[in-house]
Amino acid sequence: MSRLARWFRGGRYLSPGAGTLLLLPFALVMALAFVYPLFDLLSQGLFAPKFTTVHYQRVFDQPVYLRILWRTLMTAVSVTVLCLILGFPVAYLLARLQGFKAAVVAACILLPLWSSVLVRTYAWVVMLRREGLVNSGLQSLGLIDAPLKLLYTEGAVLIAMAHVLLPFVVLPIYGTLKNIPPDYERAALVMGARRFQVFREVVLPLSMPGVASGSLMVFLTAIGFYVTPALIGGPQQMMISTLISQQVRELLNWPFASALVGVMLVVVLGIAAVFNRAIGIDRLTGGKA
Amino acid sequence: MRGVSVGIERLKVAYGPVTAVNDVSLDIAPGEFLALLGPSGSGKTTILMTLAGFEHPSAGRILIGSDDVTTRPTNQRNIGMVFQRYSLFPHMSVRDNVAFPLKMRGVAKAERARLAEAALAKVRLAEFAGRMPAQLSGGQQQRVALARAIVYEPRVLLMDEPLSALDKNLREEMQLEILRLKEQLGITVVFVTHDQQEALTMADRVAVLSNGQLQQLGSPRDLYEAPANRFVAGFVGEMNFLEVGVLRSGGDGAAVRLPGGAEAVLPQGQIAGSPSGAQAVLAVRPERLVPVADGGVPVAVEQVVYSGATVLLVARSDDGTEIRARIGTHAGLAPLARGDRIRLGWAPEAARLFA
Amino acid sequence: MTAAIPVVHRKPLDAGRLVLNAYVYGVLLFILLPLVIIIPMSFSPREFLEFPPSGFTLRWYGEYLGDRRWQDATLLSLKVAVLTSIVATAIGTLTAYALARGRSVFAGLIRLMIVGPIVVPHIALAIALYLIFQRLDLVGTLTGFVAAHVVLALPFVIFTVAAALSRVDADLECAAMVCGASRLSAFRHVTLPMITPAVVSSALFAFIISFDEPVISFFVSSIRQRSLPRRLFEDIEFSLTPIIPAIATLLTLLSVVVLVAAWVLQRHEQRRREGAAKS
Numbered sequence: 001m002s003r004l005a006r007w008f009r010g011g012r013y014l015s016p017g018a019g020t021l022l023l024l025p026f027a028l029v030m031a032l033a034f035v036y037p038l039f040d041l042l043s044q045g046l047f048a049p050k051f052t053t054v055h056y057q058r059v060f061d062q063p064v065y066l067r068i069l070w071r072t073l074m075t076a077v078s079v080t081v082l083c084l085i086l087g088f089p090v091a092y093l094l095a096r097l098q099g100f101k102a103a104v105v106a107a108c109i110l111l112p113l114w115s116s117v118l119v120r121t122y123a124w125v126v127m128l129r130r131e132g133l134v135n136s137g138l139q140s141l142g143l144i145d146a147p148l149k150l151l152y153t154e155g156a157v158l159i160a161m162a163h164v165l166l167p168f169v170v171l172p173i174y175g176t177l178k179n180i181p182p183d184y185e186r187a188a189l190v191m192g193a194r195r196f197q198v199f200r201e202v203v204l205p206l207s208m209p210g211v212a213s214g215s216l217m218v219f220l221t222a223i224g225f226y227v228t229p230a231l232i233g234g235p236q237q238m239m240i241s242t243l244i245s246q247q248v249r250e251l252l253n254w255p256f257a258s259a260l261v262g263v264m265l266v267v268v269l270g271i272a273a274v275f276n277r278a279i280g281i282d283r284l285t286g287g288k289a
Numbered sequence: 290m291r292g293v294s295v296g297i298e299r300l301k302v303a304y305g306p307v308t309a310v311n312d313v314s315l316d317i318a319p320g321e322f323l324a325l326l327g328p329s330g331s332g333k334t335t336i337l338m339t340l341a342g343f344e345h346p347s348a349g350r351i352l353i354g355s356d357d358v359t360t361r362p363t364n365q366r367n368i369g370m371v372f373q374r375y376s377l378f379p380h381m382s383v384r385d386n387v388a389f390p391l392k393m394r395g396v397a398k399a400e401r402a403r404l405a406e407a408a409l410a411k412v413r414l415a416e417f418a419g420r421m422p423a424q425l426s427g428g429q430q431q432r433v434a435l436a437r438a439i440v441y442e443p444r445v446l447l448m449d450e451p452l453s454a455l456d457k458n459l460r461e462e463m464q465l466e467i468l469r470l471k472e473q474l475g476i477t478v479v480f481v482t483h484d485q486q487e488a489l490t491m492a493d494r495v496a497v498l499s500n501g502q503l504q505q506l507g508s509p510r511d512l513y514e515a516p517a518n519r520f521v522a523g524f525v526g527e528m529n530f531l532e533v534g535v536l537r538s539g540g541d542g543a544a545v546r547l548p549g550g551a552e553a554v555l556p557q558g559q560i561a562g563s564p565s566g567a568q569a570v571l572a573v574r575p576e577r578l579v580p581v582a583d584g585g586v587p588v589a590v591e592q593v594v595y596s597g598a599t600v601l602l603v604a605r606s607d608d609g610t611e612i613r614a615r616i617g618t619h620a621g622l623a624p625l626a627r628g629d630r631i632r633l634g635w636a637p638e639a640a641r642l643f644a
Numbered sequence: 645m646t647a648a649i650p651v652v653h654r655k656p657l658d659a660g661r662l663v664l665n666a667y668v669y670g671v672l673l674f675i676l677l678p679l680v681i682i683i684p685m686s687f688s689p690r691e692f693l694e695f696p697p698s699g700f701t702l703r704w705y706g707e708y709l710g711d712r713r714w715q716d717a718t719l720l721s722l723k724v725a726v727l728t729s730i731v732a733t734a735i736g737t738l739t740a741y742a743l744a745r746g747r748s749v750f751a752g753l754i755r756l757m758i759v760g761p762i763v764v765p766h767i768a769l770a771i772a773l774y775l776i777f778q779r780l781d782l783v784g785t786l787t788g789f790v791a792a793h794v795v796l797a798l799p800f801v802i803f804t805v806a807a808a809l810s811r812v813d814a815d816l817e818c819a820a821m822v823c824g825a826s827r828l829s830a831f832r833h834v835t836l837p838m839i840t841p842a843v844v845s846s847a848l849f850a851f852i853i854s855f856d857e858p859v860i861s862f863f864v865s866s867i868r869q870r871s872l873p874r875r876l877f878e879d880i881e882f883s884l885t886p887i888i889p890a891i892a893t894l895l896t897l898l899s900v901v902v903l904v905a906a907w908v909l910q911r912h913e914q915r916r917r918e919g920a921a922k923s
Binding site: 010012013014016018019020022023025026027029030032033034035036037038040041044086087089090092093105107108109110111112114115116117118119120121122123124125126127133163166195196220221223224225226227231241244245248254257261264265268269272 | 660664665667668671672674675676678679681682685693695734735736738739741742743745746747748749750751754757759760761763764765766767768769770771772773774775776791792794795798802814818827849852856858859862863873876877880881888889892895896899900902903
């Protein structure tokens with residue numbers, strides 16, 4: 001039997017040849033439209049045309065850029081914490097609901113997830129504008145005399161980002177909570193634990209994988225988030241993605257933009273790699289749902 | 290319809306460094322019912338999968354009739370197969386499931402329906418043709434799977450632990466059903482099971498496997514009464530093993546010293562291997578043991594369990610070996626209690642010696 | 645002493661649970677409020693945004709549909725989304741199938757590449773593609789848009805189809821092959837019908853991922869060829885008429901339609917897997 005024939009001999013599983021052929025289109029698309037462009041971009045910041053680190057040095061030498069990096073990280077952390085505080089109880093209740101109620105709550109989470117980020121950001125612009133809903137509401141209630149500056153503030157960016165990213169934290173936590181057999185909680189109750197103790201000793205530890213993957217998802221997305229900070233934040237709230245966009249679109253400074261992307265990717269991939277070691281990256285998207 | 294012979298010649302299946310099946314040869318006669326019996330990991334399922342074409346031999350040949358099918362893809366082997374979990378197509382009706390092999394063979398639609406109904410009638414499920422698989426019980430689903438496997442009159446029927454998912458009563462009913470069909474069709478059957486009772490009751494011959502190697506191939510009676518080695522003796526049925534000292538051995542038999550000091554003589558026909566060393570193992574089935582006045586092995590009774598037709602005696606010899614005896618309730622056994630000391634003996638032809 | 649068996653007919657009022665419920669409904673309100681406020685605004689007869697609207701008109705929907713600029717942007721986004729959906733679903737289904745039923749030595753690498761577009765920030769991919777598209781003259785072209793969006797949609801298609809495949813017993817294809825089917829016809833007659841609902845819903849999700857995608861569109865579109873999200877992005881800061889709420893309402897409606905369709909399909913798949921309801 002020739003090697004070629006063996007290569008295409010299947011059995012219980014696809015033949016190695018067929019398996020490889022079926023994976024080929026995916027590999028081609030990803031190589032051409034993902035891997036190669038990213039490498040090409042990164043090489044812009046490292047070769048001019050000889051190897052250089054000046055662009056990377058510039059990121060770390062200038063306080064302006066360091067401040068933006070720091071702000072980006074802090075914003076991502078704050079948004080993640082905010083999402084957990086808002087999202088965990090929702091996931092907890094959703095995991096306990098049945099039938100129609102569960103469907104309604106799930107729809108409230110899924111609809112934002114699959115509706116346009118632009119639309120949701122726009123809604124916040126409308127609400128937070130100087131003459132927007134929040135200001136006019138507060139004014140008509142007599143709580144304030146003059147409209148507050150809400151848009152282009154840090155608080156606005158945080159709230160809008162948390163709003164957009166909230167579903168990413170609810171769904172994985174819901175997934176892990178739903179998979180805890182009710183017997184565990186019953187067993188803990190039988191053994192004399194009070195309801196809060198059951199939560200702290202049984203439910204919370206078991207939901208940790210979901211908490212971790214939800215947090216990671218929010219954190220990673222927040223670091224590279226473009227739309228919401230660009231529309232809701234002002235120059236004072238500039239984050240790294242807006243800086244990158246500015247370098248490319250206004251200053252045409254590709255090497256420096258490339259260095260910024262390089263720094264961002266090192267942070268993001270580093271965190272993802274640590275997460276992968278600890279929990280497994282498959283969980284990011286719910287894994288085998 | 291007649292079955293054909295199946296030949297497995299020096300089969301070896303290896304996955305990298307792991308050898309799942311090592312140098313196994315089997316000749317299965319046309320119309321024979323052969324059971325592949327062994328614990329999990331013994332290679333029995335791998336052999337069946339190789340027959341079906343789902344696994345590929347590293348060495349050796351597979352013959353179906355006179356055709357060498359070693360490298361032929363599954364769909365061209367013209368075999369029937371019943372899977373452990375029925376594997377009915379859940380989106381097709383029972384009729385469409387049974388007609389599927391005919392569809393793949395290009396049989397016209399009306400003819401397909403007729404043959405499918407006929408096959409369903411053979412497993413006595415004709416009135417269920419319009420149902421979906423999920424609407425049937427486990428036993429019914431397995432009968433549909435059987436109908437699907439025989440509808441195109443294959444030459445060989447492979448069965449991969451087909452009854453293991455059924456409960457005990459249903460299992461016995463299905464055993465009879467399969468035997469009835471096999472008689473009716475004259476088809477060759479290769480049947481994988483880890484249940485030795487099932488293998489003994491159903492098969493014409495049983496191939497016992499362990500660690501990828503063939504331990505013994507023989508009729509159920511051979512296996513039970515003349516196990517070829519210690520593994521077969523222990524795996525098929527219940528067995529007591531006694532450590533014995535070899536006193537002398539020669540061309541005509543051997544004499545051994547039993548625990549407790551008595552001497553026993555075994556003819557060559559009851560000896561497996563050549564007892565060259567000083568130690569050997571003597572095997573006796575629990576139902577062949579009886580209390581005796583002298584000779585045999587002295588034991589202390591530990592448990593007496595009454596179970597209807599027999600009494601199970603759990604005892605321990607002086608060297609610490611646990612010995613079990615099953616004695617007929619009406620054999621005139623004196624009442625025994627924990628701690629009683631008795632001697633257990635056996636008819637000379639009941640023991641076998643393993644070197 | 646035996647304790648009396650308490651007869652409980654209804655659960656006692658539970659303060660903890662009440663607080664939890666109130667909190668969760670508060671969060672849900674926070675999630676839905678912005679979406680809910682946009683919708684009535686789109687029916688306002690005034691030339692500026694007001695809430696609550698002082699009347700009812702469909703004028704802004706008419707203006708959106710009648711405006712050449714919005715028409716072009718919508719048409720471009722539709723074309724891109726349909727093509728993205730077709731290409732990503734086809735490639736993603738093949739990939740998920742090969743991973744589920746094959747034992748390729750490249751599987752590990754492929755799995756790593758699948759999470760790539762999820763982990764790598766879109767802004768990074770957007771400017772990387774912008775750079776290369778400039779060189780290849782693909783900026784603002786259908787090919788450029790579709791290539792970029794296929795990369796974004798593939799992980800979702802693959803995960804959706806892989807989840808469905810993991811619910812289909814691999815022995816079914818083996819059974820089909822014993823019955824005489826080739827691998828291809830086993831897939832066509834047995835596996836494909838069972839995963840069709842998941843494949844269709846992944847196509848819907850791929851469509852909406854592309855149709856709504858703002859970041860990469862923002863960079864790879866040109867002056868002539870602007871997608872709907874890019875046009876929205878640019879107009880959000882300047883346009884003060886209710887035309888944007890009208891478009892936002894339509895986009896949200898589209899999301900609802902896709903979600904409901906996906907839900908119906910999932911139910912269908914489940915029922916198919918568990919066998920049709922007893923007749």
